[in-house]
Amino acid sequence: MKIYNTLTRQKEDFKPIKENEVGIYSCGPTVYSSPHIGNMYAYVCWDVLTRTFKYLGYKVNNVINITDVGHLISDADSGEDKMEKGSKREGLTVWEIAKKYENEFLENLKELNIELPWKMPRATDHIQEQIEIIKKIEANGFTYRTSDGIYFDTSKFADYGKFANLNLEKIREGMRVEVNEEKKNPSDFALWKFSPTNEKRQMEWESPWRMGFPGWHIECTAMSTKYLGETFDIHTGGEDHISVHHTNEIAQSFAAFGHNTAHYWMHNAFITFKGEKISKSSGGLYTIFDLKEMGFDPMAFRYMVLSSHYRKGMEFSLENLKVAERALNKLRGLKPTPNPSLDRAGSYSVNLEYKNEFEEKISDDLAMPEVLALVWKVVKSDLTLEEKWATILDFDKVLGLDLDSAKQNFIIPEEIIELNNKRIVFRKEKNYEEADELRKKINSLGYLVEDSENQCKIRPIK
Ligand code: AMP
Ligand code: ZN
Secondary structure, X not given: OXXXXXXXXXXXXXXXXOOOEEEEEEOOOEOOOOOOHHHHHHHHHHHHHHXXXXXXXXXXXXXXXXXXXXXXXXXXXXXXXXXXXXXXXHOOOHHHHHHHHHHHHHHHHHHOOOOOOOEOOEHHHHHHHHHHHXXXXXXXXXXXXXXXXXXXXXXXXXXXXXXXXXXXXXXXXXXXXXXXXXXXXXXXXXXXXXXXXXOOOOOOEOOOOOOEEEOXXXXXXXXXXXXXXXXXXXXXXXXXXXXXXXXXXXXXHHHHHOOOOEEEEEEEOOEEEOOEEOEOOOEOOOOHHHHHHOOOOHHHHHHHXXXXXXXXXXXXXXXXXXXXXXXXXXXXXOOOOOOOOOOOOOOOOOOHHHHHHHXXXXXXXXXXXXXXXXXXXXXXXXXXXXXXXXXXXXXXXXXXXXXXXXXXOOOOOHHHHHHHHHHHHHHHXXXXXXXXXXXXXXXXXXXXXXXXXXXXXEEEOO
16 A cells, blocks of 8 residues: 655555554544535545555554634634634534534535544543643643743744745744734744633633643644554645644654654645635535535535545536536446346456456555546446446445445436526525425426425435
8 A cells, every 4th residue: 555645745655553454543623613525525535545444454443533622713823713703603602513513524424425433532522631741742841831821832843844844934034923922933833722811711621721721733642642542654634734733733742752643644635616725705615415405416526526636636516516426326327136046145246357456546545536437447348237336336345435225326307406406596595486486397397306404305206
């Protein structure tokens, strides 16, 4: 197995710490709002990684944490607390916000057929572990105290910024207006923030320093090492984490343990929309449930993710999603009708030549676009339908498209999907009359729409 290691900026042979076992830590979601397709892109990529290791015979211990402590909006430890922001927005407590969006994240995993990780620890359940690591960092002389917290002194770590090829001089020059004048270096970051004296925070804890809450980066150092050990195999995250979050995790682990924690650091590139990072202003901030409401099958999104390489990212559009859904339904349509005379064990055999090719491609830093090309090569091959299906189902252990359950082996015509999208818009505008007209039109064309709280299904009238 070869994987691209951000530490060395090259593809390397994967050498596990323990034979046939792999420990993987993936930075998890911040549970203050609905996960969008960009977030879920990352978790599909890491699901493919864990499935690949399982397919190759490894025991996989993978951890995805839940960031439920409200770290501050900006990476510079300033600005509003994300969880408090969610709490104000919805009139719920921060604890209720955390629970609500953790559940939503779990529903997203299910919709996308992402296997539940081995462990899913919450930051708020690991405050003591975070305090213990900060104490170690402090004892080793890497911290200083300001009026609002305990900070990591990045000038004490000679290799700070090496991981992300950061030019610290440039950063210093670039930061003409330093938000926190008490910080010794612009790149220093909070390990523990003090609660304001004049205000009670919804989330705060006693500590050896003062009542407060942990900085963002320390939770990942605490939870990864608690479950996987002080050194483990792989740490993953989005490429946005390279310059700050992971750079700081690496600094923390050197200060606490004297070494880096993960041997391999893997990063996924981003989903873009009209060429830009998806955001409120550029658009494209869909959730999986938005796509479902438009009549798309979440598995079409998974197929679309597979068609991109995790280090290249993906341009998202509803048109591309339609193309992915068509391809997926074509694959599902291959399912042979059960043939009792062939249904004995061993009757459907996986083609070993294609299986070898498949293993080569997944082992080459998860070359999923090439794997999909191979799937279509199998489809077009002169194998029997049963052999094709058996071979593709074997690949599906990694693809995770859940092809065998073939939830939907009918194809909804685009005309119907478009009519339904218009109907949803009318419903959102509370224009029920027009919405109902469109529903009737869809019915007259032979399809039924079923609305429930947060989704809508279309199916043919039998
Ligand atoms: P967050 O909930 O903001 O902490 O993000 C969860 C994960 O989603 C992180 O690993 C991010 O790097 C990743 N992520 C956020 N936006 C995108 C995007 N547009 N494309 C791919 N990954 C993303
Ligand atoms: Zn993290």
